Structure formats: structure tokens, C-alpha cells
Amino acid sequence: MADPSLADPSPIDPSLAPGEPPAIELSGLRFAHPGQRVPLAIDTLSIAAGSRTAVIGPSGSGKTTLLHLIAGILVPTAGVVRVAGTEISCQPEGVRRRLRLERIGLVFQEFELLEHLTVRENIALPFVIDRSLLKGAALKNIALDRIDPLATRLGIGEYLDRRPRQLSHGERQRVAIARALVVGPQLLLADEPTGNLDPATGTEVLDSLFEEAARFGTTVVMVTHDHSLLDRLDRTIDLADHRESAA
Amino acid sequence: MSGAFRLAWRYLAYHKVRTAILILCIALVGALPLAVQILIARYQESLAARAAETPLVIGAPGSRFDLLLHSLYFRGELGRKLTLLDTEAIAASGLAIAVPLAIEDTARGFPLVGTTLDYFEFRGLHAARGTLPQLLGDAVLGAEAARSLGLSTGDKILSDSGKLYDIGSTYPLRMHVCGVLAPRGTADDLAVFVDLRTAWVVSGLGHGHESIGADTDPALVLTQTDRRVTANAAVREYTEITDANRASFHFHGGGAEWPVTAVIVVPNDAKSGTILKARLEANPALEPIVPTVVLDETLDLVFRVKRFFDANTLLVTVATALFLALIVALGWKIRERERETLFKIGAGRGMIVKLTVIELGIVLVIGGAIAGGAVWIALVVIGTRWGL
Numbered sequence: 025m026a027d028p029s030l031a032d033p034s035p036i037d038p039s040l041a042p043g044e045p046p047a048i049e050l051s052g053l054r055f056a057h058p059g060q061r062v063p064l065a066i067d068t069l070s071i072a073a074g075s076r077t078a079v080i081g082p083s084g085s086g087k088t089t090l091l092h093l094i095a096g097i098l099v100p101t102a103g104v105v106r107v108a109g110t111e112i113s114c115q116p117e118g119v120r121r122r123l124r125l126e127r128i129g130l131v132f133q134e135f136e137l138l139e140h141l142t143v144r145e146n147i148a149l150p151f152v153i154d155r156s157l158l159k160g161a162a163l164k165n166i167a168l169d170r171i172d173p174l175a176t177r178l179g180i181g182e183y184l185d186r187r188p189r190q191l192s193h194g195e196r197q198r199v200a201i202a203r204a205l206v207v208g209p210q211l212l213l214a215d216e217p218t219g220n221l222d223p224a225t226g227t228e229v230l231d232s233l234f235e236e237a238a239r240f241g242t243t244v245v246m247v248t249h250d251h252s253l254l255d256r257l258d259r260t261i262d263l264a265d266h267r268e269s270a271a
Numbered sequence: 272m273s274g275a276f277r278l279a280w281r282y283l284a285y286h287k288v289r290t291a292i293l294i295l296c297i298a299l300v301g302a303l304p305l306a307v308q309i310l311i312a313r314y315q316e317s318l319a320a321r322a323a324e325t326p327l328v329i330g331a332p333g334s335r336f337d338l339l340l341h342s343l344y345f346r347g348e349l350g351r352k353l354t355l356l357d358t359e360a361i362a363a364s365g366l367a368i369a370v371p372l373a374i375e376d377t378a379r380g381f382p383l384v385g386t387t388l389d390y391f392e393f394r395g396l397h398a399a400r401g402t403l404p405q406l407l408g409d410a411v412l413g414a415e416a417a418r419s420l421g422l423s424t425g426d427k428i429l430s431d432s433g434k435l436y437d438i439g440s441t442y443p444l445r446m447h448v449c450g451v452l453a454p455r456g457t458a459d460d461l462a463v464f465v466d467l468r469t470a471w472v473v474s475g476l477g478h479g480h481e482s483i484g485a486d487t488d489p490a491l492v493l494t495q496t497d498r499r500v501t502a503n504a505a506v507r508e509y510t511e512i513t514d515a516n517r518a519s520f521h522f523h524g525g526g527a528e529w530p531v532t533a534v535i536v537v538p539n540d541a542k543s544g545t546i547l548k549a550r551l552e553a554n555p556a557l558e559p560i561v562p563t564v565v566l567d568e569t570l571d572l573v574f575r576v577k578r579f580f581d582a583n584t585l586l587v588t589v590a591t592a593l594f595l596a597l598i599v600a601l602g603w604k605i606r607e608r609e610r611e612t613l614f615k616i617g618a619g620r621g622m623i624v625k626l627t628v629i630e631l632g633i634v635l636v637i638g639g640a641i642a643g644g645a646v647w648i649a650l651v652v653i654g655t656r657w658g659l
Contacts, residue, residue, distance in 0.1 A: 097615055118619065125617025136612040140285030141278075152274040153618045203616075 053103035081263030096120030129204030131214040137188040194225035279629040297638025322562035327536040342533035345382035366543035370535040385470020401450025408512025410446040414454035445511035479520035
């Protein structure tokens, strides 16, 4: 049987032109991992385009799961997930993968950089995974026009030919942010991006993240345990009591 | 370059040592059994081909296997020998050509084969450079022997002294290289050929020395009568046959004393062969063998052992393949997080599998290429050295 991920992806809603602010809409969402007694349950949730939203909650409350559901990595057992007006929860994996690649950037707590690639190659990874993102341009030109300036703005311009292992944690997270933003995504999902950084470095990294996200007009949804960061975000979603509060 | 190939290549290039070890393992596992199998097959073919073109061999009674190895591949010594008279008797029958071989010594490590010009005609050997041995003291070298020793026409080659601590033994003979044979890929490439009489000189059956007569310097004479002059040890014995002293070389005794280690018999036709074989078999002083028959018996024994070797090779290969599968499985497990990252970023499951397959493919292809190269080198080097 053919792997659906290898098939040509169905076109994503053409009304969503790149750069248009995305919106996230969840309704009747239910998801439970195998063996999980209390499923993640969100009746309705809407995140405005261009906003910065924090997702908090105790361990096991489903923060990362929520990000994965929004990114289309997981499929809800019930309910609907819409990203930029496109219902992704009912799409086949190939379409969700494509949507993720083109419109959603992901930043992880553990950076998740590939050690065998240089910083430049790590940032260029989405283009290597799917060359159609290059839109006919040469990877070398993309590096010159997009990757190098982005890296310079993020303060890692001098390290483009180094390996991730040769960088500090803060620098590695900047590389991960660059990789997430290099395609100009409409949505950036960050899973505790400062969780492995000291407070000062965390603040700097977050500054860079917000600055670059603003440049691309990207909506940011960030899972965090650090409540001191909440006042820098527009909105907080607490999965512990499903209480929402405005900053 | 596709994305998956680029990523696979970068991974392998980054983990150079790990990749190199894996490639070497694959190369070794592939090369060793392959080289051994090919070499054995070639060796078998080579043995069989030489045996097939040699219709009949006569030797003194003894081991048939030893006679086969001695007469066809110039290996080993035979305890008992024939004489030149036996060769002449076969030739006199008019039923076959008898090609005598006297192989008792070596020259710089290569077998020194004393024979007649009939041998070269029978084997289809011709000199690529120079001529075949025409004079006493001439030697023609097999192609590989010449290459290995760095000798060519006009050079000299010394016979080996087989009895280093025997002060009564003959001195090594310095022979003139009159030619080099064209390569044939047989045992002939690894031999030094001389005339029968030259081989006997090397064995000490013939010699040349200063002439002794009535007018000889008294200092060289031990005893002298009217009829006989006996020289003492001061007489100079020649260790090289030259135009000037060639006439002084002579052999004591007669054909009944001049040894021949084996005789290759080439019957005129099948009928002559049958008659001759029946006559020879009736002679208890002779041991006729049909090389293909003796070789088949030998190979049957050898290849019975080879079957155990094949089974061992198969088991080792299976064990190594399982080890490699384990390494791949462990690698797959260890890199689970990397695969998850690729998937989360937007890589398809198919691409991730493709990435692993390409990595494995690159390692297998390079390992296979190295194995192929190693086998080729082994075949060239060993094949040349062994005449395969």
C-alpha cells in the first residue's frame, strides 16, 4: 500500500495566501494517549492571528499534546482543529505534513538540531526536506538571501559553518528558532523554548524570537512553565483549569 | 542531489570512523569468501586445464599424486627416478613423443626444469624475448620468474646450492639467460628451463675443468702414468659455461645413469596411446599416470574439505549479516529522536525510511565496491604469483 506521505499533497486552501495572519480554532477537541485516563478536552478555543499566547499547566496536563494537535502531528480523537481557516484534523498525513512544513514553525525545549549538519544546514533543513519550498531557487541563493541575514539578526551569523555541538545552549536555541522561521511561517509553536536556558539567556532568546516573529507577522503559541514570562505575552491559556486570562 | 541523499551523505560523512568501520566490515565479509571462492575455482580450472592437455606421464613407482604435482606443476621431489634410457625406450617405440623432465634443483628459488625442446613445442611455449635454450648453460625464464627476479636476456642466473654445508658438493652454476617465455598463466611462468644436460651439470653429474694431459702443469697432477693422469684438487672446475670452456664439459657414465624425474608422453593417436599405456603398465619399473584421472581423485579429496570450508563461510556470513542487522536496528533506535524531529518539522514517513535506506545503500555500495576492488587486487596479485 502506498504511503500517503509520499503522495503529492492536496493543495492547501488557496484563500490563505502566505503572510496572511493565521487563526487557530479548536472546537470540541478530545484527545487521549493510549492508556491515558483523563483526556485533553477543550470545548472551544480561538487564538487571534499575530498574537502571542502562552500555554501553561502542570506536567501531564497536555500542553505539548495541544501543540502537536495544532501542528497536525497528532490527530484528535474528536473535535476540530483549524489552522488559518483550514481544518487540518481531517486531512491526510501528507497534507498535514505539508501544512506544517510551509506554514508552521516548531521550536523545541531540547533544540532538536541535527549534529551532523552545520548551523547553516540545520536552518536550511525545511528546504532540504522538501525542495519545492525553494520555488525554483537554488539552495545556495536561499542561504544568501534568507538564511544568512536571519542568522545574523538572531546573533548566530558568525557560527553558520559550525556544528551545533560547538555552540552554547542559547545559541543552539537561536538556531532552532531560525530553522522554525526560515520559511516565513504563519504560526510558530514553541515548546518551552527557554526551559533549558538560564534566565538571562532565556530573556535574550525570547527577545529574538518575538522580534523575528513580529517581522514575519507570525502568531506565536508558546508552552512554558516560567510564569515570569507571561507578562510578555498577550494571552495565557491554563490547561489546569481551562481558565483563560488576558495579560 | 535529493534531500534524502544529501542528509544521508552528511550523516555518514560526519560519523567518519563509524562509517569507515561499517564499510570495512561489509568489505571484508564480502571480499574474503568471494576471493577465496574465485581463487579456488580458478585454481581448479587451472589445474584441470593443465592436466587435460597432458595425456600421459611416466615416473618411477611411488606416489601418483607426487608424480602429478612434480611433472605438471614442478612441485616436490620424487624419491625414485627414471633414467634417460627409459625416455629413449618410449621414443623408440614410435608410438609417442617422449618429453623428459629432470627437476632436482632450483635457481634463485624457482624450479630448474631440465628438458628438451620438445617440451616447449608440446606446451606451446615460445620466447617473448631472446631464444629457447640452445647451448649448454643456457636458461630461459618463465615470464613471472623473470619479472620477479628482474632478469632479462643477456643476464646471468645462479643455481641454488642445495647442500650448503656439504663441502664435497658441486658449486652453483652461473647460467646465461638466453630468453624469457611469453606469459601463459601456468606453472611454466614460474620456472627456469634449461637443457637436460645443463640440469645434470647443476646436479653434479657433468662438469668442466682445466684440461689434464701429459703437458699439464705438474702442480695440478696427483698421479701420472703412461696411460692415465689423475688431477689433484688444485685443478680449476668451471662454475660458468662459456664459449671458451663449453667443450671441456663432459658427463661420466651413460644414459642408464643420467636421471630423469618424469617423462611426459604424447601418443601419436588414441590407438598408440592405448597400446603404449598397456605396455607401460606391464612394466613394474614404471608408473604411468593419466593426469586427469589422478587430478580428479586429488580434487575430490580437496573439495570434500572445501565443503566444510563453504559451510563455515556461510555461517560466518550469516552471523555477520545478523550483526549488521543488529547494528542497523540499534542505529534506528538510537536515532529515533532525530527521525521524530524530521517528522515534526515536516518530513514524510516515506522520506525518513528512504533516508535510512539510502544511508544503508551508500555503506553497502561503498563496502561492495571496496570488496570488489580487493577481490580484483587479490586475483591479480595472488593469481600472478600462483600462475592462476
